[in-house]
Amino acid sequence: MSVLIYANHDAGKFSKSVLELASYAFALANQTGGQVTALVTGNPAGSELDKLGKYGVAKILLTPEPGGRAFDNRAYAAFMASAAQASGASCVLFSDGSISRAVAPRVAVRLQAGYVAGVIGLPDSIEPFKIRRSVFTGKAYGFVEITSPVKVMILARNSWQIAENPVTCTVENFVPEIAVPAAGFEVVKVEEQTGAIRLQDAEVVVSGGRGLKSGDNWKILEELAGSLGAAMACSRPVADEGWRPHQEHVGQTGKVIAPNLYFACGISGAIQHIGGISSSRVIVAINKDPEAPIFQFARYGIVGDLFQVLPVLTQAIKKLKSE
Amino acid sequence: MKILVCMSVVPDTTTQIRFKPDMNSMETTGIQWIINPWDELALTRALEIREQPDSVVTQVSVVHIGLKDADPVIQKALAVGADSAYRVNVAAAGAMEVACQLSEVVKKEHFDLVITGHDSADYNGSAVGEMLAELLDWTSFSSISSFSAARDSITIEREMDSRTETIIAHPPCVLTIQKGIAKDPRIPSLRGIMGARSKPLLQLEPIPCTGTSAYVKFENPAPRSKCRMIDPANPEELVELLRNEANVL
Ligand SMILES: Cc1cc2nc3c(=O)[nH]c(=O)nc-3n(C[C@H](O)[C@H](O)[C@H](O)COP(=O)(O)OP(=O)(O)OC[C@H]3O[C@@H](n4cnc5c(N)ncnc54)[C@H](O)[C@@H]3O)c2cc1C
Ligand SMILES: Nc1ncnc2c1ncn2[C@@H]1O[C@H](COP(=O)(O)O)[C@@H](O)[C@H]1O
Numbered sequence: 001m002s003v004l005i006y007a008n009h010d011a012g013k014f015s016k017s018v019l020e021l022a023s024y025a026f027a028l029a030n031q032t033g034g035q036v037t038a039l040v041t042g043n044p045a046g047s048e049l050d051k052l053g054k055y056g057v058a059k060i061l062l063t064p065e066p067g068g069r070a071f072d073n074r075a076y077a078a079f080m081a082s083a084a085q086a087s088g089a090s091c092v093l094f095s096d097g098s099i100s101r102a103v104a105p106r107v108a109v110r111l112q113a114g115y116v117a118g119v120i121g122l123p124d125s126i127e128p129f130k131i132r133r134s135v136f137t138g139k140a141y142g143f144v145e146i147t148s149p150v151k152v153m154i155l156a157r158n159s160w161q162i163a164e165n166p167v168t169c170t171v172e173n174f175v176p177e178i179a180v181p182a183a184g185f186e187v188v189k190v191e192e193q194t195g196a197i198r199l200q201d202a203e204v205v206v207s208g209g210r211g212l213k214s215g216d217n218w219k220i221l222e223e224l225a226g227s228l229g230a231a232m233a234c235s236r237p238v239a240d241e242g243w244r245p246h247q248e249h250v251g252q253t254g255k256v257i258a259p260n261l262y263f264a265c266g267i268s269g270a271i272q273h274i275g276g277i278s279s280s281r282v283i284v285a286i287n288k289d290p291e292a293p294i295f296q297f298a299r300y301g302i303v304g305d306l307f308q309v310l311p312v313l314t315q316a317i318k319k320l321k322s323e
Numbered sequence: 324m325k326i327l328v329c330m331s332v333v334p335d336t337t338t339q340i341r342f343k344p345d346m347n348s349m350e351t352t353g354i355q356w357i358i359n360p361w362d363e364l365a366l367t368r369a370l371e372i373r374e375q376p377d378s379v380v381t382q383v384s385v386v387h388i389g390l391k392d393a394d395p396v397i398q399k400a401l402a403v404g405a406d407s408a409y410r411v412n413v414a415a416a417g418a419m420e421v422a423c424q425l426s427e428v429v430k431k432e433h434f435d436l437v438i439t440g441h442d443s444a445d446y447n448g449s450a451v452g453e454m455l456a457e458l459l460d461w462t463s464f465s466s467i468s469s470f471s472a473a474r475d476s477i478t479i480e481r482e483m484d485s486r487t488e489t490i491i492a493h494p495p496c497v498l499t500i501q502k503g504i505a506k507d508p509r510i511p512s513l514r515g516i517m518g519a520r521s522k523p524l525l526q527l528e529p530i531p532c533t534g535t536s537a538y539v540k541f542e543n544p545a546p547r548s549k550c551r552m553i554d555p556a557n558p559e560e561l562v563e564l565l566r567n568e569a570n571v572l
Contacts, residue, residue, distance in 0.1 A: 010485065070490075071483065073453070073463065098483045102465040102499075105418070105453035114535035115418060117449045130539065135446050136340045142446065143540040154449075184462055189489035198485060204571070228572075246468075246503050247482075252336060252444065253360055253502055261571040272336050282569045284561065285550070295550045300564060304555030313558040320562050320572065 001126070002034040004089035006080055007052060007060075008099055012044040015201060017095040017157060019055050024122075024160040025093050026056025026167075032126055035167075037087040039080060039174070041065050053169025055162070061087065061174035070187040071099065075180040077106035082176035084111055084150065092152045097200070100154050107152050114146030117154040120279075137252050137275030157200065158258035158279065199248065202231035205259045205280075207250065209235040209273075211266015211287065211306055215243030220310045221265060227317040233257070235267050251276035265306050269294025286310070324472055324494060325382045326373070327434040328366045329425055329451065330400060331359040331443040332393040342541045349541070356396050360508070361440025365498075367505040369438060370404045372472050379472050382406050384434075388415050388424045394524065401519035402511035408522070413529035416537040418450035423532035425451070426458040435494040436477065441466070441501040446538070452499035462496040468503030 003025045007018050025036045035058040040049065042065045049060055061083050067075025080103060084092045092107060094100035101117070108115035116133055123131040128145055134156070135142040199205065206225040212218065218232075225232050232248055239249035250257055252272040258279035265286045267273060274297055277283065285298035286306050295301045302309055334340065335355040343350055358366070366385060373380040385400040386409040387393050397408045409428055415421045429437055439452030456463030468487070469480035481488045482501065511519075553561045566572040 070488075073465070074457075077457065098466045098481075101449055102453060102463070105450045106457040106463075108419070108450070108535075109422075109454050109457035112535065115448075115450050115454075116536065118447060132542075135538075135541070136334075137336075137444060137447060138544075139340045140342070140544065141542040142538045143542070144536050145539045146536045148535040181460075185464075185490050185492035187488045187490050191487045193485045193487070200484065240506070249502065261565065261569075275336075282565070282571050284565070297547060298550045299548070299569065300553060300561055301550045302553050302555050302558065302561065309555050309558060313561065316559045316562045317572070320566065 001029065001032040001090040002088050003029045003036045003091045003093060004084050004087050005036060005038045005057070005093045006100065006103070007038040007040050007057070008095070008097070009040070009042070009044050009048070012042070012048060014044070014048060014051055016162065017097070017201070019051070019162045020158070020160045021093060021095040021155050022052055022055035022057050023163045023165065024155055026165045028091060028122060031122060035059070037061060037083070037089065039063060039083045041079070049171060050169070054164055054166050056165035056167055057169055058167050059087070060169060060171045062171055063174045063176070067180055067183055070183060070185070072183045073099075073102035073106060075183070076103045077110060078178050078180050079176055080107045081110035082178050083174060086174065086176070090150050092150065094154045096154050096157050104152055104154055111150045111152065112148055113150035113152045114144075114148045115152045116144050116146065118156045119153045120156050120159040134279070138278035156258065156279065158260070158281070193247070197229070197231040199231045199233055199250075199255055200257060202257075202259050204228045204230035204261045205233050205257060206230045206263045206265070207233035207235070207267060207277075208238060208244070208265045209267030210237050212238070212243070215241065217307075218244065220307065220314070224263065224310055224314045224317070227314045227321065230263075235273050264294050264298070265310065267294055268292050269297060324379045324436060325434045326369045326380055326384070326436045326438065327429060327432070328362060328369055328383065328385045328405070329437065329439045329455075330362040330366070330385045330387045330397070331440070331445070332356050332387060332389060332396045333359045333444040336360065336444055342543070346541050347539070356393070358396055358400060359440050359443050361442070361500060363508040364505045365438040365440060365500045366400055366403065366405060367508050368470055368500075370509070371505065372470075379474055384408060384432075386410070386425060386428050388413060388421045390414055397524055398519050399511055401522045401524065402515040403509040404515065406522065408524045409527055410524065411527045411529050415534070417534040418448045418454055419536070420532045420534040422451050422454035422458055424529055425455050427530045428527065429455070429459060437497045439497065439499050441499060452497055456497035459495070459497070462492060463499065464490065464492065464496065465499035467498045467500045470498060470500070470504060
């Protein structure tokens with residue numbers, strides 16, 4: 001099947017999740033004898049575009065930023081749907097993120113396509129089209145059958161290994177002939193999140209819970225994160241208490257993340273917390289209570305007082321990194 | 324301004340999910356059903372706004388697409404302050420069907436603002452809000468963490484992956500909310516519970532809608548391997564294992 005991906009970029013650079021998506025799309029297209037097309041908006045440098053070819057994209061449709069300056073999901077959806085039609089795609093893929101969540105379901109309606117978010121692997125079968133995803137906030141898997149000819153899917157974070165599949169990649173300008181309604185809204189303020197490593201993209205995440213006792217105690221956690229180049233996260237009560245910013249709250253009612261390595265420090269492991277982190281490749285738990293439920297989900301655990309354990313652990317990691 | 328809060332009804336978030344022996348559907352006996360946590364927060368915020376002095380919000384209603392067994396949960400929404408409730412009497416198989424039924428209610432009852440949650444805690448579809456907006460051909464905003472209403476505009480905060488935007492928009496529109504919108508959900512008072520009985524809970528018949536996807540099977544996750552315990556006096560061992568056994572450092 002022909003596959004169209006939306007290759008979003010941050011100021012002209014494709015993130016790891018887009019390269020994962022391209023690798024996944026290549027595997028899917030390959031399985032069914034099709035090729036991968038990517039819609040790219042704006043104007044990334046040629047060297048960045050070449051990257052997509054390295055990961056299996058055979059054709060790039062380059063299009064001006066839809067809908068002007070502010071992100072307008074309606075305009076994006078119209079562009080993506082029309083690119084799907086132009087490229088004859090029967091599978092339209094997105095990587096996970098706030099843009100995709102706002103655009104992909106609309107594309108599905110436009111194309112009268114079945115929609116699945118949180119896809120974690122290749123389809124189990126193509127005819128009929130059946131694919132697995134995680135449901136009940138990570139407590140089970142469900143198999144979705146899609147009956148429409150076109151499918152729209154969002155690939156879950158960190159669920160597919162990046163793999164190089166170099167192909168010849170052509171670039172075409174693409175200007176869809178569609179009427180996009182005026183945005184009808186105004187962005188009056190933008191607060192950029194700068195500096196810190198973005199939680200959703202981080203390979204390593206250091207997270208703290210109520211076990212840290214107060215908002216003043218986070219230095220030991222920040223030092224651990226610093227030694228690992230990790231992003232920071234926290235449990236919900238920590239954000240509710242204002243010990244840490246809300247953007248760091250992970251779990252069922254916070255962010256859902258899937259890093260390679262997740263450190264849960266002073267976190268009991270409530271099921272709603274686990275829902276946000278259960279797709280992490282390796283979970284390390286540090287908790288003074290040997291009965292804490294977090295140990296049922298962790299691969300490695302230390303039973304002990306985090307105020308004693310963390311500084312020593314940070315030293316050990318620093319030592320390793322300096323070797 | 325008339326606000327409609329879309330509400331899915333899900334198993335309590337602490338429920339241990341089990342499936343029928345054929346693994347084709349969830350075992351529902353013994354399950355405690357609740358308002359989807361996001362929708363509960365959306366309702367809380369909508370009510371806060373309606374209760375402000377000189378509020379432009381004249382009505383806050385809830386809607387659920389589903390069968391009669393959801394009525395006790397819908398009653399709770401009325402008990403915490405929703406003015407009225409609608410239930411479209413159909414067991415919808417997928418997001419597209421739900422959105423299609425919702426669009427009919429929105430059009431018929433002339434709502435100006437529709438609020439949906441980030442996802443349903445059951446199948447985590449993350450689909451209905453944006454599908455509904457597309458079916459209605461309305462503007463929509465997702466990842467909304469703050470919301471207030473003025474005469475003919477609303478002010479919202481939208482969390483994009485690396486920035487927060489403050490936006491002024493004009494109804495009609497659909498908002499999909501995420502965390503931050505309200506702090507704690509309301510707990511119904513005895514008076515609220517009594518009062519809810521006299522509020523309208525209208526049962527509507529479905530319109531024809533076709534679905535494009537359905538769950539056909541479920542699987543329990545593989546049992547996790549046992550946690551390997553490390554001596555707290557020897558974190559070096561952990562570092563060693565993370566590098567050489569797990570290959571993540
Ligand atoms: C609808 C709903 C949605 C929810 N969504 C979320 C969500 O998205 N994310 C989330 O996190 N929670 C969520 N919760 C809350 C969740 O149920 C738990 O209350 C919460 O996760 C507990 O946070 P915690 O682990 O930090 O605190 P606690 O449960 O209080 O655990 C603190 C832990 O720290 C340990 N500890 C204490 N002192 C030390 C020390 N010195 N050294 C080492 N360990 C120590 C203790 O043994 C304990 O295990 C939700 C709840 C509901 C009802
Ligand atoms: N059966 C339903 N009835 C009414 N609203 C629903 C229903 N299912 C989902 N929604 C709304 O859509 C949001 C996202 O749900 P979902 O797309 O199923 O993850 C929920 O938070 C609700 O606001």
